[in-house]
Amino acid sequence: MxxxxxxxxxxxxxNLLRHRTKTVVVCLCIxxxxxxxxTAIAISxxxxxxxLVSVKEGAxxxxxFDEFGRNAAIPLKYxxxxxxxxxxxxxxxxIIGRGFLQNxxxxxxxxxxxxxxxxxxxxxxxxxxxxxxxxVGHELKEHFKLQIGDQFSMRGxxxxxxxVVGIFSSDSSIWGSSMILMSFNDAGELFGKQxxxxxxxxxxxxxxNSEIATDLYDxxxxxxxxxxxxxxxxxxxxxxxxxxxxxxxxxxxxxxxLGIPAILVASGFGLSERKRxxxxxxxxxxxxLEVLELISFEQLLxxxxxxxxxxxxxxxxxxxxxxxxxxxxxxAEIPMLAxxxxxxxxxxxxxxxxxxFAFILTMVGSIYSSWKASTESPVISMK
Amino acid sequence: MIKTDHLSKYxxxxxxxxxxxxxxxxxxxxxNSFVTFKGPSGSGKTTLLNVIGTLDRPTEGKxxxxxxxxxxxxxxxxxxxxxxKIGFIFQDFHLIPRLTSWENVSYxxxxxxxxxKKRFERxxxxxxxxxxxxxLDHIPEELSGGQQQRVAIARALVNDPEIIIAxxxxxxxxxxxxxxxLKLLTELKNNGATILVATHDARFExxxxxxxxxxxxxxx
Ligand SMILES: Nc1ncnc2c1ncn2[C@@H]1O[C@H](COP(=O)(O)OP(=O)(O)OP(=O)(O)O)[C@@H](O)[C@H]1O
Ligand SMILES: [Mg+2]
Numbered sequence: 001m002x003x004x005x006x007x008x009x010x011x012x013x014x015n016l017l018r019h020r021t022k023t024v025v026v027c028l029c030i031x032x033x034x035x036x037x038x039t040a041i042a043i044s045x046x047x048x049x050x051x052l053v054s055v056k057e058g059a060x061x062x063x064x065f066d067e068f069g070r071n072a073a074i075p076l077k078y079x080x081x082x083x084x085x086x087x088x089x090x091x092x093x094x095i096i097g098r099g100f101l102q103n104x105x106x107x108x109x110x111x112x113x114x115x116x117x118x119x120x121x122x123x124x125x126x127x128x129x130x131x132x133x134x135x136v137g138h139e140l141k142e143h144f145k146l147q148i149g150d151q152f153s154m155r156g157x158x159x160x161x162x163x164v165v166g167i168f169s170s171d172s173s174i175w176g177s178s179m180i181l182m183s184f185n186d187a188g189e190l191f192g193k194q195x196x197x198x199x200x201x202x203x204x205x206x207x208x209n210s211e212i213a214t215d216l217y218d219x220x221x222x223x224x225x226x227x228x229x230x231x232x233x234x235x236x237x238x239x240x241x242x243x244x245x246x247x248x249x250x251x252x253x254x255x256x257x258l259g260i261p262a263i264l265v266a267s268g269f270g271l272s273e274r275k276r277x278x279x280x281x282x283x284x285x286x287x288x289l290e291v292l293e294l295i296s297f298e299q300l301l302x303x304x305x306x307x308x309x310x311x312x313x314x315x316x317x318x319x320x321x322x323x324x325x326x327x328x329x330x331x332a333e334i335p336m337l338a339x340x341x342x343x344x345x346x347x348x349x350x351x352x353x354x355x356x357f358a359f360i361l362t363m364v365g366s367i368y369s370s371w372k373a374s375t376e377s378p379v380i381s382m383k
Numbered sequence: 384m385i386k387t388d389h390l391s392k393y394x395x396x397x398x399x400x401x402x403x404x405x406x407x408x409x410x411x412x413x414x415n416s417f418v419t420f421k422g423p424s425g426s427g428k429t430t431l432l433n434v435i436g437t438l439d440r441p442t443e444g445k446x447x448x449x450x451x452x453x454x455x456x457x458x459x460x461x462x463x464x465x466x467x468k469i470g471f472i473f474q475d476f477h478l479i480p481r482l483t484s485w486e487n488v489s490y491x492x493x494x495x496x497x498x499x500k501k502r503f504e505r506x507x508x509x510x511x512x513x514x515x516x517x518x519l520d521h522i523p524e525e526l527s528g529g530q531q532q533r534v535a536i537a538r539a540l541v542n543d544p545e546i547i548i549a550x551x552x553x554x555x556x557x558x559x560x561x562x563x564x565l566k567l568l569t570e571l572k573n574n575g576a577t578i579l580v581a582t583h584d585a586r587f588e589x590x591x592x593x594x595x596x597x598x599x600x601x602x603x
Contacts, residue, residue: 283471377440
C-alpha cells in the first residue's frame with residue numbers, strides 16, 4: 001500500500017504547483033519569519049563559540065586590582081613571587097587599555113612577545129620583534145588604509161611613533177578587529193606607566209587553583225586585589241550575552257506576532273475552494289485519513305521548501321552582508337556592516353527546529369479546517 | 384438491495400422555517416433494477432438520492448444497503464462503501480476546477496495507489512466511452528455544460544460501481560447525447576448494476592423497471 005502514499009505525496013507536490021500564488025505567499029511568510037531567526041541563532045552561536053574558545057585557551061586565573069570600583073595598576077614587583085608559587089606554570093603581565101588613533105577608539109594590548117597566545121594567528125606580516133613595532137586589527141587597517149611598513153603616531157600619556165609590522169586578518173576573532181598589539185614595554189611607555197600591569201594571567205597545573213589562591217593571599221593581602229577564575233569569566237560572558245539575546249528576542253517577538261497570523265491567513269487562502277474540493281473527494285470515495293494525509297504532505301513540502309530557502313538566505317546574509325541589521329544586537333557599537341567576518345555557526349538543531357516550527361504553523365493554518373470539511377457530509381462541503 | 388425506512392430530511396433555515404425536503408419515505412429497490420424518480424422541482428429528488436447515496440445523513444429513518452444499516456456507519460466505513468460500490472453523477476457536476484478531464488475522472492483512483500499511467504489509461508477509456516476522447520486535457524471551464532456532465536459520468540464509472548446514482552444526468556445535454564446517455568445506463572444495468580436516476584426525461588420511464596413519483600417530499 002506504499003503506492004497510495006507515493007500517490008498522495010506526488011499529488012501534494014502537484015497541488016503546490018497548481019496553487020502557485022498561495023505556495024509563494026506561504027513560503028515568503030515562512031522565510032520572513034525564519035530567516036532573521038536562523039541568522040541570529042547562527043551569529044549568536046558563532047560568537048558564543050568564539051568567546052568560549054578564547055576563554056578556554058586563556059589563563060586559569062586572572063589577577064586584577066580594584067580601587068574605587070575601577071581597575072588599578074598592579075606593580076610588577078609581585079610578579080617574581082607569584083611565579084614561584086607551587087602549581088603556577090606561567091604568570092603573564094598584560095597592559096590592556098584604550099587609546100585613540102586620531103578619532104578612532106582602539107584597544108591597546110601590551111604583552112611580552114613570548115607570552116603571546118598561540119591561538120593568535122591569522123596575521124599577515126609578522127608579530128612585533130623590536131620596540132615600536134605593532135600588529136593592528138583589520139578594522140583599523142581598513143579605516144586608515146594601513147599597510148605593513150606604514151608608520152603612525154599615537155598619543156597616550158605621551159606621543160609615540162609606531163611601525164605596522166603585521167595585520168590581523170578579517171577572519172580573526174571579533175575582539176581583534178580594533179586591536180593594536182604591542183610589546184609590554186611599549187604599552188607601558190605609551191600610557192606613561194612603567195613597572196605596572198593592568199592584569200596578570202596565571203596558568204596553573206590542574207587542581208591547584210585553591211592552593212594558589214591561598215598563597216596569593218599571603219603575597220597580596222595588603223593590596224586591593226581580586227582573583228577571577230575561568231568559570232567566573234565564562235559566566236560573565238554568558239550573562240552579558242544572554243542579555244543581548246534577550247533584547248533581540250524581545251524585538252523579534254513583535255515581528256513574530258505579525259508573521260504568525262500572516263502564515264495562518266496565507267495557509268488558509270482559498271479555503272472555500274479547498275472545502276469544495278474535499279467534499280468532492282469524499283463523495284467519490286476518498287476517506288478522511290487520506291484527505292488529511294494529502295494536506296499534511298502539502299504542509300510538509302511547503303515548510304521544507306520555505307525553511308530551506310530561509311536557511312540558504314541566512315547563510316547568504318551572513319556570508320555576503322555579514323549579518324547586517326542583526327549582528328548589531330549581539331555586538332554593541334559595531335557599524336551597520338561589520339568590518340570583520342562575523343563568526344557564525346549554522347548548527348543542525350536550530351535548522352531542524354525552524355523547519356518543525358514552519359510545519360506546525362502551516363498545519364495549524366490548514367488541518368482543522370480540512371478536518372472539518374472532511375468529516376462534514378460531502379453534500380455540505382461541496383456547496 | 385437498497386431499502387429506506389421512514390426516511391426524512393428536514394432543513395432548518397435562517398427564518399426558523401423548517402423545510403421538510405423529504406418525509407417518511409419507505410421504499411425498496413431490488414438488485415439490478417433501473418428505477419427513476421420524477422417530480423416537480425423542489426419535490427425532494429436530489430435530497431433523497433443524496434441520502435440514499437450516503438452523501439448526506441437523514442434527520443430521521445434509516446437506509447439499508449446490502450442489508451446493512453448504513454445510517455449507523457462511521458465516516459471511514461461510508462467512504463469505503465462509496466469507493467467500492469457507488470458511482471454518483473451530480474446535478475451540478477462537481478468537477479474540480481483546476482484539474483483536466485482525465486485528472487478529474489481518475490482522481491478517485493489516487494488513494495487506491497493506482498499509478499499515474501494506469502490512471503490515465505482508465506480515464507481515457509471512460510472518456511472515450513462518453514465521446515470525450517478529444518478533451519482529455521481540458522479543464523472544466525473549457526468545456527460546455529454537457530461535456531462537463533459527461534466527464535462527471537465518466538468519473539462515476541471509474542470504480543466499476545454496482546450502484547449508480549444519477550441526478551438529472553440529461554438536463555444539460557442535447558437530445559442525441561441524452562439518447563447515448565440512456566443507452567450507456569441501460570448497458571450498465573445489463574452488466575449487473577443497479578441504477579437510480581432522478582429525471583424529468585420521459586425516455587427514461589420507458590426503460591425503467593419502476594418509477595417513483597415525488598411530491599412535496601413524499602412518494603405518491
Ligand atoms: N441545504 C438546504 N437548505 C435548506 N433547504 C434545502 C436545502 N437543500 C434543499 N432544500 C429544500 O429542499 C427541498 C427539496 O430540494 P431538492 O433539491 O431535493 O429538490 P429537487 O426535487 O431535486 O428539485 P430540482 O428538480 O429543482 O433539482 C426544496 O424545497 C429545497 O428548497
Ligand atoms: Mg435536484
